[in-house]
Amino acid sequence: MRSTLIVGATAGALLAAGVAAPALAVAPGKADLSVLHGIPGLTVDVYVNGALTLDDFAPGDLAGPLSLDPGTYTVALTASDAADDSAPLIPAFDLPLAADMSYTAVAHLDAAGDPTASLFTNDISETASGEGRLTVRHVAAAPAVDILANGAAAFTNVENPDEVKADLPVGTYSAAVALAGSTTPIPGLGPVDVTLAEGKNLIVYAWGSATADPATLALAVQTVDTAMEMPAAVETGTQGLAADNGSTSSAMLIAIAGLALVAAGGGLVVARSRR
Amino acid sequence: MRAWWAVPILALAACSAATEQAVPSASSSAMGAIVAPVTAPVASVVEVRSSAPEDLPKPPPGPAKLSIPSLDISMTIRGVGNAPDGTMELVSSSLVAGWYRFGGHPGASDGNVVLAAHVDDAKVGLGPFAKLRDITPGATVVVTSGDGSPVSYQVTAIEQTNKDRVELADVFAGSPSEMLVLITCGGRFDRDARHYEDNVIVWALPDGAS
Structure with a gap:
């Protein structure tokens, strides 16, 4: 009506x-990069192209977003007292960043518990009116999991380092992570209330280690703007x-x-x- | 915790030579495009915050009340988005201003704060924004946020522009991005299309801004 x-x-x-013209979620011609530290128990320094960029970057910290020229950036993680990037904790890795895209680089554990890094592309495409986007990323040293929304499995059998996403009606959801096939949240991984909003991609990470004693599992969250069409007219x-x-x-x-x-x-x- | 770390770190020491490798792309989106290496430092200061769910920054409050003393205007404000037809959503009553919630927040310098209201409606007749075209440069406009904090603006310009030529990009994505923009309609009324031919737009800057 x-x-x-x-x-x-x-x-x-x-x-x-x-x-x-559409309102872009990132500055035109630039790439947005955020960095998440998801390796428990270790404070690091982050070098980008040989220059110290993040000093004493602690587990659970989220840096950025940086608005960067498109290109390939070389990233090295070192001990926090390192003099330079000559002795990275994991081999230095390249991040190929394209214009008008949004990325999150995540230093995390693989399923076996070894440190690694993954570059995720954040979906900043427009959401439908009345919907927000939920993305969930498994970057924990843990087996396959199910993602619970309001207590029921919304995504099943998600493995490290995969992501799942969906556009859902705006509102607040109870989110949690359970072992695949279970509806009991893993301690440390929810339930937590997350609010989805129009024009936003809410990204939830499960990180840490299930095999450490005690376990170091935790959730991290990040929001990125999605593209939004500007109004074509104002009819008042x-x-x-x-x-x-x-x-x-x-x-x-x-x-x-x-x-x-x-x-x-x-x-x-x-x-x-x-x- | 520390003991747990001892093993991986020792293992890592063996592969600490700075051999570069492309980081695996975990997303489904293809990363195949070849992009040139960038060698310059990226930034000297990077914002870092906790990623814990309870530390997620809350969006600043939207505006709740609009006051223009010189025109005797006092209106409540409600958040609006895009209408299904791609125009700006509006509150049906001309007594209530719509705040474009994908734009800026008052006092936050995160985009222009855009408020629009019908110049008239069938129930009220002429609404408060019918007086907007009588505003004068330098007039004070106060927008009060939902948390009660007022932000005061001074009018810098008034325009009445045909909708064919109005630069909505300046309104919604303009620079500087801290302006208050009040929009309504005016000019000739096209009785067949049921719309006015012009937009009346008032531009204002926060007090102290230049």
Whole structure:
């Protein structure tokens, strides 16, 4: 009912207004890079292209986003007291970043518990009206898991270092991670309330180690903006009462009054249906 | 904890030569494009925060109230998004201003704060924004956030532009990105399409900004 009403009022204007450019989620021509430290128990220094970029980067820390020129960046993780990047803890790795994309580089444990790094591409495509995006990434030294939303399995059998994602109606969800086939949250991995919003990709990470004693599993969260179409027009008025047209004929006024009644009736329906 | 780490670190020492390798791409999106190496340092200061769920930054509060003393305007504000037809969503009553929630937040300098209201509606007749075209440069506009904190703006420009030519990109993605933009309609009324031909747009800067 509501959309019909609005379309009726603005169809002509839309033809005239043309196409608005999309509002980009990252600066045009740039790449956004965030960095997540998901290796428990070790503070590191992060060198990018040989330069110390993150000093004393601690487990659970999230850095960025950095707005970078597209290209390939070489990243090295060293002990936090290292003098330079000549002795990385894991072999230095390259991050190929393309323009107009959003990435998160994650230093984490693989399924067997060995440190590694993964580059994830964050989905910043537009979400439908009324929906937000949820992404879940398994970067923990743990077996395959199910992702629970409001207590029920929403994604099943997710393995390190895979991700799953879905666009869901906006709102707050109880999220947790369970061993595959179980609906009992793994200690440290929820349940936690996450709020999905229009224009946002909420990214949840399960990180740490299930085999460490005690276990070091934890959740991390990050949000990135998704692309959003700018409004093509702003149509603020339907009655003509503020118009510069001058006086109108009585026949026109009667017609306007009739239309006003129709519009008022439509407004009442709108008010009811929105409740 | 430390004991647990001893093993991996020792193991790592064996492969500490800085042999570079492409990091595996964990996403389904293809990373196949060849991109040139970048050798310059990326940044000197990088924002770092905790990724714990309880530390996720909360969005700043949206605006709740609009006041323009010189026009005797006092309106409540409600958040709006995009209408299904691609236009800006509006509150049906001309008494309530719609705040474009994908734009900026007052006082946050995170984008222009865009407020729009119908110039008229069938129930109210002329709404408060019918007076907008009478505003004068230098007039004070106060937007109060949901948490009660007011942000004061000074009007810098008023325009009435045909909708064919109005630069909505300046409104929604313009720079500087801390302006307050008030929008309504005006000009001739097209009785067939039921819309006004012009947008009336008021631009204001936060007090103290230049």
